[in-house]
Structure formats: C-alpha cells, structure tokens
Amino acid sequence: MWDPTGRRTVLLVRARSWVCALPASSVIETMRPLSIDPVANAPRFVVGLSVIRGEVVPVVSLSSVLGGGAREEARRLVLVRAGERRMGLLVEDVVGVEELDLARLEALPPLLGEALPAEVERLGSLDGQALAVLDAARLLPQATFASLPGGDSLAAAASK
C-alpha cells in the first residue's frame, strides 16, 4: 500500500502554518466536525470522542499534534484509517486531492529531524510552502488508543 518510490495521490490539509499531506488511500471521508465529547486523562492532542456513522471514533487535533497550544479553528474533520482502527483528524481546511512525486520531496535535515514531532514522516515543500507528509498510523499509538474509553472495543475488534 505504501510505495516510497512512486507517485502518490494525497489529500492536502492545512493545520496551523503547515500544509500536511495525508495518503488518499488512508482517507475514508471528509466532513464537517461533529459534536465531540471530552475524555478524561487523555493525551494532550486527543480532543475527545465523536460518533460518526454509528461508530465511536477518537478525535485528534492535528494542530495540537504539530505542537500548537491553543486549539485553532477546525473547519473540517477527516476520517482516516490507522491500521485496523479509524480516527478523526481535526484540520483547519481541506486544500484538495493532489498527485505528488515523493522523490521530489527532500528528506529531513538531521537537526530538523530530531526537532520535529515523531509523527512527521517526511518534510518537503510544495509551491514554496512547507509540506509535511504524515503517517496516520503513527499519530495515535496503540497504548493510547487502548487507554481511551470506547477505544478498548475498537482495539479488541482490531486484534481479532
């Protein structure tokens, strides 16, 4: 599913000053944000839980993941697959669907690679703007997923 050498179709979203690329294959649907129930003892970037099409899904703020403190205005919710699980990503806006040549994207400089969050797989530039290619599976670790209420059932369903 992930071919590091070929051209890839990605969904470009905006969070903070970043333009992030999500692989189109991992994206299920884009929609407006639904009502979110907060969760106690959750990690900083987990906003809460939403019921999407009859399923309880954890919602993660992409700007919080990228180091943003205060929550930005999130106009879109992107439902993505993370392995066997599903999760919602709150983004500021959906830019569009693009086909990118990942070879043209430069690898991270060593210093920057350490400074950046671990969720960023690759950093490049698109039309003079910084572009971060994200791996959805890395965004929410397994342990965190399991600790979330309702996440257990998901995790259990995933492990079967």
Place this chain on the structure above:
Amino acid sequence: MGKSWTVGQQIAAGFLLPLLILIALGTFSYRSTQRLLATSESVTHAHEELTGLSSFLASLDETETGKRGYVITGREDFLQPYHTGKRGVTAELRQLEELFGADADQKERIVQLRPLVEERLREIDETIEARRIRGFDAALKLVVEGNGPKVMEQIRRIVTDMKTHEQKLLTERNSEAKQAAMWLSQILLFGTLVAVVIVAGVGMLVTRGLGARIGAAVQHIRSAAAELEAAATQQVKGAKGQVSAATEVSTTVRELVTTSRQISDSAQRVTQVASETALAARGGNQTVEGAQEAIEVVRRQVDQIVAHMLDLGRKSQEIGGILDIVSELSEQTNILAINATIEAVAAGETGRRFGVVAGEIRKLADRVGGSAKEIRRLIEEIRAAANTTVMATEDGAKAVEAGTRRFGDVAQSFRRIVEYVGSTAEASREIELSTKQQTSAMEQVASAIADVAQTARESESGSSQTLNTASQLSGLSGDLVRLIRREELPA
C-alpha cells in the same frame, strides 16, 4: 392744722372756731341776761307785793278811821273813808291773792287772813249799824266789848309775817341777781379774751401756712413761666425753620410737578412704541409659524427617507440569508467533490475520469463560494452605506427637530414678546394716568404746603406773643414772690 387741708378749708376752719366760741358766748350771755331779767322781775314782783300789803293795811285802817269818825260824830260824811277803805280792802285782798298765787306759804297766810278781815269788817258794820239805829252808847258798848283790837292785832301779825317773808325773798333774789350779773360780766370778759387769743393764734397759723404754700406755688409758677419762656423761644425758632422748610418744599414740589409732566409725556411715547413693537412681533410670529410648517414638511420627507433606508437594510439582510444558503450549498458541494475524488482515487484507474469530473465540480463549487463571498462583501458594504445614510438622515431629522423646537421657542418668544409688550403698553398707560394723578396731587400738595407756610408764619407770631406773655408771667410771679416774702417777714 393738717398739711393736707386746702387753703379754703384752712380759712373756713380759722373762721369756724371763733364763730363757735362767739356762738357759745352769745348763748351763755343770752341765757344769763334772761335769768337776770327774771330775777329783777321777781324783785319788782316782791316790791309790788310789799306795796300791796302796805296799802291793804292802810285801807283796813281807813275803814277803822271811818267807823270811829261816824261813831263819834254820827255824821254820814265821816263814813266816806269807811266806804273807800272797804272797797280798797276787798280789791287789795283779791290782788294779793293773785300776786301770791305761786307761793304756797303766802297763800296759806292769805287764807288765814280772809276770815279775820271779814270778821273785822262785820264788826265795823255792826258798830256803824248800832250807832245809826241805837245811838252812840250802844255803839260804844260794842266797841268796848268787841274783840276788834285782837282781830286787828292778828291781822297785823300775819301781814308782818308776810312782809318779813317777802323781805327775806327780796334779799335772796337781790343777791342772786348780783351774783348772776357778776358771772355774766366775768364770763363775757374771759370768754372774749379767750376768743381773741384763739382767733389770733388761728389767724397766725393760717397766715403762716398759706404764706408757705402760696410761696411754694408761686415758685412753681415762676419756674413754669421760665420753662414756658424757653419753650416759646424754641417754638419761635421752630416756626421760622418751618417757614423756610415749607418754602423749600414748595419749590421742590413745583420741580416735581414739571418732572412728572415730562414722565407722563415719556410714558405716552412708550405706549406708542409698545404698540408698534407688538405689531412687529405679531408679524415675526407669523413668519416663524410659516417656517415651522416648511420644516414640518422637510421632517416628514426625512422620515420617509429613513423608512426607505431601513427597508433597504432589511432587504440586504434577506439577500444575506439567501447567500448563506448558496455558501452552504457550495461548501457541501466542495466536501462532496473531495469525497468523490477520494473515492475515485480508491477506485484506481477506473475512477480516474470520475475523479476529473469531481475535481471540476469542486472547482465550480469553489467559484460559487468565492462569488457568494464577493456578493456578501458587497451586501455588507451596501448595508454599511445604508446604515451610514440612516444615521446621517436621523442626525438630519434630529437637527430638523431641534430646529423645529428652536422655531417653536422662537414662536413662543414672539408670543411672549407680544404679551410683554402688551403689559408694557398697559403699564405705561397706567404710569401715564398715575403720573397725571400724581401731578394733580402734587399741585394740591403745593397749595397745602403754602397753607402750611402761612400757618407757620402765624404760629411764629403767636409764639412771639406767647414769649411776651411768658416773660410777663415770669415778672408777675417774681412780684408775687416778693409780696409773699414781705408779708411773711413781719409775721
């Protein structure tokens, strides 16, 4: 003599006391004189009694003498004394009875005497009868044998007793009369002396008291006269001052009359000016009312503008609502197009052409969204402009209202001016009238002041007269004081 007695009372008392003494003296003298007269009368009475007794004896002796002569001679003419004596004895005896009517002793003696006298006369009659009828011898016999001498002796004794009694009474009455006369003379002497002394004392006291009191009164009169003099002098000065003041007041009043005539003329002019002002103010009021009507028209038009503008704002808002729907639709279309693209990507090669269509749809939706945004911006601008216009128009309306109010104030002011000018005209008319009345009153005052001046001049002359009179009174009182002092010194 009390100090509180009046002069009249003092004088009356001074006269009353001697008068009382004189009355007492006179009464006493009158009574003493009466008693003296009575005593002397009783003395005369006693003398009459004595004389009566003597003549009684003499008459009795005469009868005896007549008897004896007839007995001796036998001649009738010798009986003459007997008849005379007999008549005298009877008369004397009756007279004696009357005289001694008041004396019990003497009366008793008379009673004793009467039978003896009758006895004696009867014997004499018998003797005379015997001589006439039987002759001398029979008569002689009767004389010799008769008890004539004894009876005669008894009669003489009784008469002597009576005489002695009378003599004694006479002596007593004489001494009484003497004593009464002595008393009378002594009382008259001493009473007169006492009266003289008392009258002298009273006179002295009254004179002294009156002198002192009149002196004090005269002193009072003197001081009063001095005060009156001073007051009259003051009055003369005052009257002179009054005359000059009245003259000044008269001059001032004449000036006042002139001034008030001028005031009257001025008030007349003010009345005229006020009438003209009232006319002008009424004209101004009408002008202002016309302006107010014009402003009212402007205000109505402004209200219409504001209403239209508000309507425009509401319509813009409605357009905004429609635009919201359009935006919503474009956004939904956008999301749907992205999802379709993602589905197309997932479908792989077969979905490629659908993906292109979906991308075109998305671009269309974006363009629709952009247009909607542009329209929204324009509508916002229109709304802002409409708001600004509404506010400006409302400001204008407020300014117009303020202008209307001001014009109302101006109209009110004009009306007030008309009222005030009316009252001013009324007041000036009243002033004119009052001033005219004042002028006539002033003229009356002027004449009254002239009268006052005349009166003051008369008062001045009267005061001079009073001053003269006061001086004379002062001199007179001085004379009176000197008179009183001179009277007092020898006393």
